[in-house]
Amino acid sequence: MAKVHIFAGIVFLMMIANIPMGIGAEAGREGITNNFTHTVFCELGVDSQSDDSSAVDKILHSIYLSGEHPFYYVTMPSDKFEVANHRLEGDYNIYGYPTCFFDGGNEVAYGLKDESYYEKKISEAGSRDVPDLSIEVLANWIQCPCQVGLFVEAYVTNSGGEKYNGRLAVYIAEINSRWTDSNGIPYHFGFMGYAINEQISVNAYGKHYSSGYWNPPAYGFEHMLEKDMENIIAIGVIFNGTHHNSYALPPDENPFKAYYVDGVASDRVFDVDLPPVAKITSPVEGSIYFFGREIAKINGNKAIIIGKILIGAYADDDIGIKKVEFYVDEELKHSDEKPPYSWTWDDSAVGSHTIKISAYDNSGNKTNDTKNLIILNI
Numbered sequence: 001m002a003k004v005h006i007f008a009g010i011v012f013l014m015m016i017a018n019i020p021m022g023i024g025a026e027a028g029r030e031g032i033t034n035n036f037t038h039t040v041f042c043e044l045g046v047d048s049q050s051d052d053s054s055a056v057d058k059i060l061h062s063i064y065l066s067g068e069h070p071f072y073y074v075t076m077p078s079d080k081f082e083v084a085n086h087r088l089e090g091d092y093n094i095y096g097y098p099t100c101f102f103d104g105g106n107e108v109a110y111g112l113k114d115e116s117y118y119e120k121k122i123s124e125a126g127s128r129d130v131p132d133l134s135i136e137v138l139a140n141w142i143q144c145p146c147q148v149g150l151f152v153e154a155y156v157t158n159s160g161g162e163k164y165n166g167r168l169a170v171y172i173a174e175i176n177s178r179w180t181d182s183n184g185i186p187y188h189f190g191f192m193g194y195a196i197n198e199q200i201s202v203n204a205y206g207k208h209y210s211s212g213y214w215n216p217p218a219y220g221f222e223h224m225l226e227k228d229m230e231n232i233i234a235i236g237v238i239f240n241g242t243h244h245n246s247y248a249l250p251p252d253e254n255p256f257k258a259y260y261v262d263g264v265a266s267d268r269v270f271d272v273d274l275p276p277v278a279k280i281t282s283p284v285e286g287s288i289y290f291f292g293r294e295i296a297k298i299n300g301n302k303a304i305i306i307g308k309i310l311i312g313a314y315a316d317d318d319i320g321i322k323k324v325e326f327y328v329d330e331e332l333k334h335s336d337e338k339p340p341y342s343w344t345w346d347d348s349a350v351g352s353h354t355i356k357i358s359a360y361d362n363s364g365n366k367t368n369d370t371k372n373l374i375i376l377n378i
Helices: 002-016 050-065 082-091 115-126 226-231
Strands: 041-044 072-076 098-104 108-109 131-145 147-158 164-180 186-202 206-215 230-249 254-268 276-284 287-290 293-297 302-305 309-316 321-328 331-336 341-345 348-362 366-377
Touching: 041 115, 041 254, 050 072, 050 115, 050 164, 050 186, 050 287, 072 082, 072 164, 082 108, 098 115, 098 293, 108 115, 108 230, 131 164, 131 230, 147 164, 147 186, 147 230, 164 206, 164 226, 164 254, 186 226, 186 230, 186 321, 226 230, 254 366, 276 366, 309 321, 309 348, 331 341, 341 348
Parallel strands: 041 072, 072 186, 131 254, 287 302, 302 366
Antiparallel strands: 041 098, 098 108, 131 147, 147 206, 164 186, 164 230, 186 206, 230 254, 276 309, 287 293, 309 341, 321 331, 321 348, 348 366
16 A cells, blocks of 8 residues: 555655656866975876766865965866866876876876875876976966967976976866766866977977967857856976886886976966855755665656655865755755755655755855755655
């Protein structure tokens, strides 16, 4: 009899939702500190369907935010961006995802490890002897009838007694990326192409100047505006011209030529405090839940809930999250100050409702996320 009641409840909710019955499968860090000889640069190869890729991004971002290491990274979404795929497969002969290439392949980390493992890799790469180089990057927004994008300048100084040959690349990255994982949570420092990517030669005790232009439409990013530049960072990287043999799957599989990094610097067009990232992670659209347990997938853009349900949220910010508030139909129900952010909704409710989260950072900036769902809980 209980099974009949459950099925009747599901039919009732699906009629309300007008869903077909078919169920289908489904910040500046340049400089020398401690034992570091230079700022370390990492290219993180990810696949958006890989949960491990998302986990490694979160670990690297935590290390970055700690400020304990002179360190930058970009996330390279192989399945979302052809230019990233070309770099990972063409230059690095990547074995699988996620893979971290520290300093052009001086250190390589495949798979998901704990945070201390990546910190060790960063420290090992950062303690390497490097030529006496420095780099400065300046990025400025240009908008006129003839072009829209970033004009980037890079100044390289060779303070050593030998001529330097290498490659200068300025990576453009979205701080809170449009590229997301399988749960819709944005990656950090998502790679969006190059403003400069060229060979350079700098005489002993000499200087070098390069300039370049990042054209968003040329990379498939239409309708970007000046305000969008608040979320953009330009990272200049100097790669040595001498290659070393390295492996994308250490110790000896998937060989590639590694050109080590000798200098890194960055610039933001607008150095502003970005609002937090906020995302309702549970319940998921197109699923039926019975007392918190997902029991089926449906063809629709709403979740159907029978009984109580755990509302899960993800929130992230570069200066820290102060709190996450949970609302039902604009009525505040719960406030959470520590991750994992969640609240169990166990009020009597029938029909269509809207759940919302509001994430506040420590500066008071706020971001909302909402979901509509159908619930039967009496």
